[in-house]
Every structure is written in C-alpha cells, then in structure tokens.
Amino acid sequence: MKKVQLILENESKTKLEKLEWGLYDTESALKVFALLEDTKRGSTMFPRIDLRQKHTVFSTTSLANEMNSVIYKINMLGEGCEIPDSLMLDLFIPPYEQVGKLNTLHEIFQQYTEQYGTDINETQVLLERVNIIVHMLEAGPVEIDQVFMVAKQEEVSRHLLNALDLGMSDDDHMERLPNALWGVLEMDYHTVGKDLGACFFTNDTELVEAGELRQQTQLTPCIAANFMTSSEWAPTAESDASQQQQFYEWCDNNNLDQYIDYTLPEYRLGRLRLGEITEQHTITDIQTLVIQYPSIKEIMLINDK
Numbered sequence: 215m216k217k218v219q220l221i222l223e224n225e226s227k228t229k230l231e232k233l234e235w236g237l238y239d240t241e242s243a244l245k246v247f248a249l250l251e252d253t254k255r256g257s258t259m260f261p262r263i264d265l266r267q268k269h270t271v272f273s274t275t276s277l278a279n280e281m282n283s284v285i286y287k288i289n290m291l292g293e294g295c296e297i298p299d300s301l302m303l304d305l306f307i308p309p310y311e312q313v314g315k316l317n318t319l320h321e322i323f324q325q326y327t328e329q330y331g332t333d334i335n336e337t338q339v340l341l342e343r344v345n346i347i348v349h350m351l352e353a354g355p356v357e358i359d360q361v362f363m364v365a366k367q368e369e370v371s372r373h374l375l376n377a378l379d380l381g382m383s384d385d386d387h388m389e390r391l392p393n394a395l396w397g398v399l400e401m402d403y404h405t406v407g408k409d410l411g412a413c414f415f416t417n418d419t420e421l422v423e424a425g426e427l428r429q430q431t432q433l434t435p436c437i438a439a440n441f442m443t444s445s446e447w448a449p450t451a452e453s454d455a456s457q458q459q460q461f462y463e464w465c466d467n468n469n470l471d472q473y474i475d476y477t478l479p480e481y482r483l484g485r486l487r488l489g490e491i492t493e494q495h496t497i498t499d500i501q502t503l504v505i506q507y508p509s510i511k512e513i514m515l516i517n518d519k
Contacts, residue, residue: 215239216247218399218437218489219514220365222507225324225345226332231507232514233363235399235439237489242386242433246401246488249380249435251515253367257435261510264362267350267501274351278303281319281347284340293337295326309351320348349505358442359497364402365510366436380433382486387479390486392457395440397491402438405430410476411483414461419468429480437488437513441500458483 216237223230237243269277282305285297301315309316323341330338392411403409407428413421421427461483465476474481495503 215518216244217492217516217518218247218250219516220363220439220510221512221514222503223509223511224507225509226327228332229507230511231503233439233503234492234516235397235489236492237399238487240389242382242389242401242486243488245380245433246435246437246486247515249433250367250437250513253435254513254515257368259510259513260366260368262362262364263504263508263510264360265349265501265504265508266358266360268359274309275305277347277351278305278309281344281351284343284347285319288337288340288344291335291337291340293335294330295322295337295341297322303351316348316352319344323348346505349508359501361441361497361500361504362438363440363504363510364436364438365513366402366404366434367513368435382431382433382480384479386433386486387482390482390484391454392461392483393454395487397439397441397495398487399489399491400438400440400485400487401434402436403430403485404434404436405432410465410474410481411461414464414483417464419470422468422470422473425473427474431480433486438485439491441495441497454484 217234218237219232219234221230221232237247282302285302288295288297297319301319303309303312303315323345326341327338332338332342405428407426408416408418408421409429410422410427413419413427462476465471470476
C-alpha cells in the first residue's frame with residue numbers, strides 16, 4: 215500500500231510528529247501519489263493548518279484564568295522572565311478580542327525560548343503552556359470543533375506531464391462527494407477562482423452568468439484533510455445524495471442551464487478522495503497535536519510493496 219504522511223513540527227523546530235494516510239488503490243489516487251513524488255524534489259511546499267475550537271463561556275474563562283495563573287507562577291520563579299501585570303487577561307472581555315495581549319505573550323514565549331532553548335527550566339516549560347493557551351484563545355466562537363490541513367507542491371516535470379494524463383476523467387469527477395469525511399485525505403482544490411460548488415455554497419449566480427467559473431480539471435500534487443467534531447460525526451450516503459440534489463435544485467431554480475450543463479460530471483460537488491487515516495484519533499487528539507506542532511514541515515511518501 216502507498217502511504218502519505220504529513221510531518222508536523224513544533225514552533226521551536228526541535229520536535230516532529232506525523233499523521234499518516236493509506237491511499238486507495240484507485241487510478242486517480244496513484245496518479246496523485248506519482249505527482250507528489252515528482253514534485254517533491256524540486257518544488258516549494260506550501261502548507262496551512264486551520265484550527266477552530268468550540269468554546270463555551272465557561273471553558274474560555276477557565277483558560278483565561280489558567281493563563282493568569284501561569285503568568286503569576288513565571289513571575290514568582292524569577293528566572294529571567296518577568297511578564298507585566300498589564301498582560302493579565304481581562305476575564306470580562308472575550309480573549310480573542312484581546313489581540314495585543316495575546317500577541318505580546320506569544321512574543322515573550324518565542325524570545326525566551328530562542329535565547330535559552332527548550333526544557334531548560336521551569337519558566338520555559340510554563341511559557342510553552344502560555345503559547346498553547348494563546349493559540350487556544352485566538353479564535354472567536356465557532357459552531358463546531360475543526361482542524362483543516364492542506365499542503366501543496368508545484369512544478370510538475372515535463373517528463374511526468376508526458377507520461378501521465380493529468381486531466382480529470384468523468385470517472386474521477388464522479389468519485390467526488392459533497393462532504394469531507396473525518397480524516398479522509400483529499401486532493402485539494404488548486405485552481406484560481408471559484409467552481410460551481412463554491413458558487414452554490416455562497417449563492418453566487420452572477421459568476422456563472424458572467425462565464426467566470428473555474429472548475430478543477432487537472433490532477434494536482436495538493437492534498438488536504440478535514441477533522442470535524444469527532445470521528446463519529448460524518449456525512450452519510452443519504453446526506454451526500456441529499457446535498458447533491460439540493461445543488462441541482464439550486465441550479466434549476468436559478469436557470470443556470472442557460473449557461474452550462476450543470477449535470478455534467480465536471481460540475482459535481484465535492485473533492486476527490488485519496489485515502490484514509492491509518493490511526494484512530496479523537497478531535498481532542500488532533501487539536502492538541504496541531505497546537506503543539508503547528509507547522510507542516512514535509513510531505514513524506516511511503517511505497518510499501
């Protein structure tokens with residue numbers, strides 16, 4: 215089985231972790247694997263991790279209280295780091311609105327760690343916790359817990375362009391489904407502009423009427439994975455079919471058949487699914503992982519024959 219790993223790195227660039235996916239034995243997944251292999255050597259990798267945590271007022275206040283307690287402990291230690299009382303969080307203002315304080319606290323962690331190193335004393339260990347709490351409090355309220363990861367490579371070689379048919383076939387398009395499944399590796403949308411699916415979700419008919427749709431028509435060395443709420447929360451075949459039908463009804467109600475044949479496979483909702491994660495995780499596991507390892511360092515490719 216061919217596998218893809220995302221190698222994650224901590225902020226101090228001293229530790230690594232990984233997440234791993236086993237690829238499906240489909241022609242499209244194997245082509246994307248070949249694309250990733252080909253582009254890995256000579257291209258820049260563009261990564262992104264988006265973290266959203268659903269907080270109640272109670273949990274947010276609890277984290278703010280913990281931050282203030284950690285600041286107090288650091289100041290009591292007297293190990294070359296004194297955090298002004300003015301950076302204590304106001305418990306009556308949402309933490310994500312206290313951007314200046316959060317940014318300054320993160321800078322204090324970064325500067326101290328760069329100067330002294332990691333795990334060198336209790337102050338640095340406590341500052342690691344300051345850093346984690348900052349990231350947990352930065353986002354505003356969201357409806358669900360979510361982690362989204364994406365990593366893109368560029369520069370497909372002329373050799374591979376000649377060897378592989380990178381155009382997405384009707385069969386490739388029909389493998390796409392409207393909703394991302396927990397931890398499933400997908401080929402990311404890597405086209406400038408909006409496709410018809412994006413127009414559907416934003417109720418944008420003007421782009422269609424103007425002939426400015428940008429459908430994804432090529433296989434690309436760009437991967438993404440979505441984790442939402444829990445591994446038990448996932449769309450079903452029925453919910454996928456229902457959303458696809460809602461999409462067709464939206465197209466019909468807006469008379470989009472005047473401009474395109476929206477029933478063609480290339481206009482189908484969703485992304486191409488490439489493989490499944492190889493280990494069991496909860497949303498808390500994933501959130502904790504990306505808080506501690508917030509950068510994607512590398513796409514690792516494994517070919518177990």
